[in-house]
Amino acid sequence: DDEVHVRQKVAEVDPQEMADFDRELRALMQESLDSRKLELRSRPTINMIIPMNLFEGPTKEHHSRVMEGESGDDTTDEGNGGTKEIRVKVLVKRGNKQQTKEMYIPRDCSLVQSTKQKEAAELEE
Amino acid sequence: EDTGGDDEVFDYGKGDFTEHACRYCGVTNPACVVRCNVPSCRKWFCNSRGNTSGSHIVNHLVRAKHKEVCLHKDSPLGETILECYNCGCRNVFLLGFISAKTESVVVLLCREPCLSVNALKDMNWDLSQWCPLIDDRCFLQWLLKVPSEQEQLRARQISAQQINKIEELWKSNPDASLEDLEKPGVDDEPQPVALKYEDAYQYQNVFAPLIKLEADYDKMMKESQSKDSITIRWDIGLNKKRIAYFVFPKEDNELRLVPGDELRLRYSGDAVHPSWQSVGHVIKLTAQEEVALELGASQGVPVDLTHGFSVDFVWKSTSFDRMQGAMKTFAVDETSVSGYIYHHLLGHEVEMQMVRNTLPRRFGAPGLPELNASQVFAVKSVLQKPISLIQGPPGTGKTVTSAAIVYHMAKQGQGQVLVCAPSNVAVDQLAEKISATGLKVVRLCAKSREAVSSPVEHLTLHYQVRHLDTSEKSELHKLQQLKDEQGELSSSDEKKYKALKRATEREISQSADVICCTCVGAGDPRLANFRFRQVLIDESTQATEPECLIPLVLGVKQVVLVGDHCQLGPVIMCKKAARAGLAQSLFERLVLLGVKPIRLQVQYRMHPALSEFPSNSFYEGTLQNGVTINERQSPGIDFPWPVPNRPMFFYVQMGQEEISASGTSYLNRTEAANVEKIVTTFLKSGVVPSQIGVITPYEGQRAYIVNYMSRNGALRQQLYKEIEVASVDSFQGREKDYIILSCVRSNEHQGIGFLNDPRRLNVALTRARYGIVILGNPKVLSKQPLWNGLLTHYKEHECLVEGPLSNLKQSMVQFQKPKKIYN
Ligand SMILES: [Zn+2]
Ligand SMILES: [Zn+2]
Ligand SMILES: [Zn+2]
Structure with missing residues (x-):
């Protein structure tokens, strides 16, 4: 019975939307990584203080x-x-x-x- | 302008007034929201996905290209900007948690560079277990909770498309709300429709987004129409299915329920009853504005309960999908329409073609009234041309003319003829007339409308399937009986039943001369393998272009579009789509392209005094009267018409307009009170309720008049209940003996809204057969040129009056100078 399904507006994600979104997300990730690599030429050292x-x-x-x-x-x-x-x-x-x-x-x-x-x-x- | 029910407004309000509410959906739970930390933004978003693939906060960050967030002060970590514990990097796309050494102490570390520093390995940290903050397009759920199902259901159901739009809008106006999206001018306008198109792909590129806009708007509006505290009256149908009767209050005139619509009925449960829900189809709308819903489920229906039900609209994309499908077929399938029609529809210059067919000797058809000269001319020219337009002004017999055309087409032996119209009512009327000529007609109904009663039930495919062979031998008949008795069949029987039914449907459809269905119905899978060379579309000026295309792409070589572009066009809910030209019908575009419509010229509806102004104002004075004054005199009816041989007057009203309770419509109390007096006078003079129609452009006034008459009517209440009070738009295509038109608008400085559309005025003025009374404020209406003309016409004929109904006097009210219209 498909009635149970109907009840909550089961999120029907448009595959096109999903693909577009994924592409943008990946691009943002990549861009973030790339920018860090450029910014920080010299590797920083770990200077964390863990009490x-x-x-x-x-x-x-x-x-x-x-x-x-x-x-x-x-x-x-x-x-x-x-x-x-x-x-x-x-x-x-x-x-x-x-x-x-x-x-x-x-x-x-x-x-x-x-x-x-x-x-x-x-x-x- | 489109507001939903009160509860919805409440929820939206809650979302808007709490600072930390998700700006997309309104969820406010502090454990579920974070603030975007970009100084120019600082908006809050939640971690639910809603109807999109990513959670709201991730959606925002990605769309806005923002990268920093801050947790809520009441969240487990308190008000904290998420940043790398080592280097302070705040880019959430780089951050992740990691366990410090072996103990249950975790810190946030960025992926680049901190995670790749060798020192960590030396410190014995397990770098492979770095756990990114954003996983599967969502923040880690144990850091940022996902709102509960309950919270999500109550939240605004924002779509990915709306998210894209609002994000675009925020770039120029960071404080914009979702509601602003519906306001004109804040968003990019879609590409408008053109007169000509390079090819069917360009055509599709223009229309597909408009249909999408309209579909989205329609969906959003209908799904927001949930109603609570509904009281049910239970009944059981002949087919043993449960029927729920209830009143579905409407907020404004945007949502009109029609038979075949799907609604979900819900009961949330109580101490004794479990929660319950079932989907059903509207099979009827009663005169008392009650909805009859036939439920799909027959078991477990809480028929012992009557109160506390909820109703939601179940939106279906079918009609929009079929329009999109038709446009695609038009583009990719060269056999979908003939070459001539293809180029002609796209506005390409094509050499005139004639259809080579032997013309019949008489142009009338058996079973139909004799045709007049303009009708004969129409039938004759249509039969010789691959594309023709017939313009049928009110009351000029376009159904009879259409039926005659279809009769002759069917007799030409070119295969089956497809006959469509946008509305079911029009299809039924046409099917009936065509069937009267002796042709074999199949009326194909949507599955959802099979339970809806129809005046041509015997012509419907589902009826014919049931009654083709009811002998004992018929396997289908036996299975049908079994199914009716038991409600369902075993799966093997069900399979057999479906196969037999499909075969029978095919057999019946194929043996018909004519198939009748709505334009959208022409996209029914049951017609998928049918080809129709000849197609007639009635009321085509009330269909959008893509809607008209559905019946055409089944192989058309000869098409007849019937309609009247001087009356109201298709209803487009989405203003943006309407502005871009979706409301322009194919008929109109073909007129603009130079196809001359054949006009039917003799009207058989209105008293000649009533047709004079419409003929002069809308049809260049070409409308002739097929009825005489004598035929439109009603003996024994004693009504105080100011001029005895002119059953019409404009009743001057000075009462103010008001905004209706819903806030989206108008009403006018003085006019309503006078409508009641006029109705009562008609009734007292011997007119029966079914002869009277009260029409008004505003839902607010419609509801107010219904209410006012039933409370204040001087005569028996029942009489007033039987009087149809409707919007002008819903009266298109129909007639009444007496029409009372309440104009409502009466103000100093605002416009006259709906009344501005000349086509609406045309429809309003041409519904009456015997007499018409118009109530309105001449001072306000006279600013508009067409209304000014109407008022002058009434004044010149001494039909502009004021005072009590029993003592009407000519009004000396001064008109205003009409303003020029700029378009
Ligand atoms: Zn932001
Ligand atoms: Zn949200
Ligand atoms: Zn770092």
């Missing part, structure tokens, strides 16, 4: 903590608040000062996947 105290404290618990799920199994139950999330600290600069903010990101995000994998690898070693 070491961030890595102290009970972070081990943090990153593996399942926020809202009850059990450890990785069922993908979406929608009703059952998504499992991980708390991360985001480091931002306010002027010259660093600040950390907390945020939740999904467990299956590649950002945390990698740390998890690494941990696993490290454990195996």
Whole structure:
């Protein structure tokens, strides 16, 4: 029955529009990259200051903590608040000062996947 | 000028007044929006895709070539400009998150150069896991939430096209709103239509964008027509399908529901009832302005409920798609029309051609009234020419003439004749007349209109399919009965049923002499393999060019366009498309190209006193009367006409016009009150309601008069309910014995709007058979030359009057000097 479909105005994206948009987006990306390459002839060095105290404290618990799920199994139950999330600290600069903010990101995000994998690898070693 | 319902306005308002609302769709959730950080811009956008491939913020950044954003202060990260933690680069197209070492600390780093610096590798960072901020044309959803489905449904449904336009507009006017797009002059005008075209590709290049504009506008308008709190009256049809009756209030005269339209009926659910919805087709509009909607679903319909339903319009692109398709066929398929017609339509100089056919001895046809001289002349010349135009002023018998032409064409043995008109009503009338000549006629209806009752039901294809063979042996008949009883068939039976039905449809269509359908209907897939050498299009001046093209590209060699370019043309909703010339019909362009229309000259409708002014003003005085004064005198009707042998007067009104409640239309209370008095006087004098038509150019006044009469009518309420009150435009092609025209416009300095169009005045003045009363303000109307002429005509004949109806006196009101019209 196609009635269910009709209900929400299912976004019908015009393929032509999509192609045009993609082309413009890619062009903008490329232009951004190219301009940076030209601007910064000499490679800058890394001059980030990552406050070491961030890595102290009970972070081990943090990153593996399942926020809202009850059990450890990785069922993908979406929608009703059952998504499992991980708390991360985001480091931002306010002027010259660093600040950390907390945020939740999904467990299956590649950002945390990698740390998890690494941990696993490290454990195996 | 096009405003939707109240709720919509409310939502738009909310969007506009909250500073951080998405400038595209109005979503305001702080977790979902970011601000473009370009100082000249600083607009907010959300992270939903809506109807486009990229999210709104990404759309904006790409279209505007802006690259920096700032998060909302109530977002998880607080008011933060997104920038590279190392170098401070703010170009979001370069930024991505990365985990600092192995811990759950993340930072934003730019792809170039910071990510490619070797030092990071040395620091043991996993660079392969850099996670770009913009992924799949959307911001990372855990940084910038996507609005919920609910939020998105409530938001403005902006299209990619509108986004492009508003972004263009912002370049010159950064504070412009989406509504400004509809205002004239702020956007590039499309290429206007031309008189001649190099080739069919150029033709397509001009018309395709106009059709697209009109389609987009139509879609936007119809889909914004959702109505809530609808009360339903349930019924069940003969075919056992559920029918919902309800009143669909209309805001202004832009959206007119017609049978065949698709609507969605919804119930949002309550403690006892689950939410429910079903799509159905309008099968009828009752005199009480009730809509009858036949539902597709028969199961689970909450028939125990009557209140709290919602109705949405389901927009269909079919007609526009067919126009675009016809233009394409016209361009790429050389067999679509004959070479002569191809060049002629494009305005190329072509040598005059005659059609070599033996002419019939008599030009009339069996079953039709005798033709008059101008009708005979029309039939005769049309039969000899590959392209002809017939102009049929009001009441001159163009349907009969058309039927006679079709009769003779069909008898020439050149295959089936295709007969079309833009409106279903006109197609039905023509089908009936043609069938009266004894020809075999098939009336092809859109599938969505099969349940709509028609005066020529027996001619319709779906009826004929059902009744071709109803014997026990007929497999199709058996399956049809089964389907009717059970509502559906097993999939194998359904397959068999469809195949048999298709075969029967073909058989019946192929054996017909004449196929009748609307212009859009000629693009029906069921006619895809048919070829028609001879095509007649009635009411062709009410169709757009691409609409007229649909029936032509099926192989036409001889075409007859019937219409009247002195009456109203096609209705074009999108002003920009109309300005570019989409409202000009093919008939008109051919006239401009030098094709002389054959004019039918004898009118059989109006009292001679009523036809005098229209004949002189619109038809160079050529209209002759086929009816006498005696034939248009109604014995026993005692109505206070100021001049006994002239059943007409202009009733001077000085009441002010007002803007209607919807804000988009006008009304005039004094005129409405006097309309009621005139109607009552007619009724008291023995005229019956069905003989009277009240017409006015404004929906606001139409609704007000209906309301006023039913509340204040001096006689039985029912009598007033039976009187048709309609817009001038919707009365085109029809007639009534008595017409009351309420002009509405009465102001010092504004114009007279709709009344300015001479074609509308022509239509208004030529609907009455026996008598007409015009109510209006001469001081205002006389500024326009044509109206000035009309007022002078009435004054000279002592028919310009004022005072109470029982004691009408000639008015001495002074006219204004008419202004020259600049076009
Ligand atoms: Zn911007
Ligand atoms: Zn948005
Ligand atoms: Zn950087």
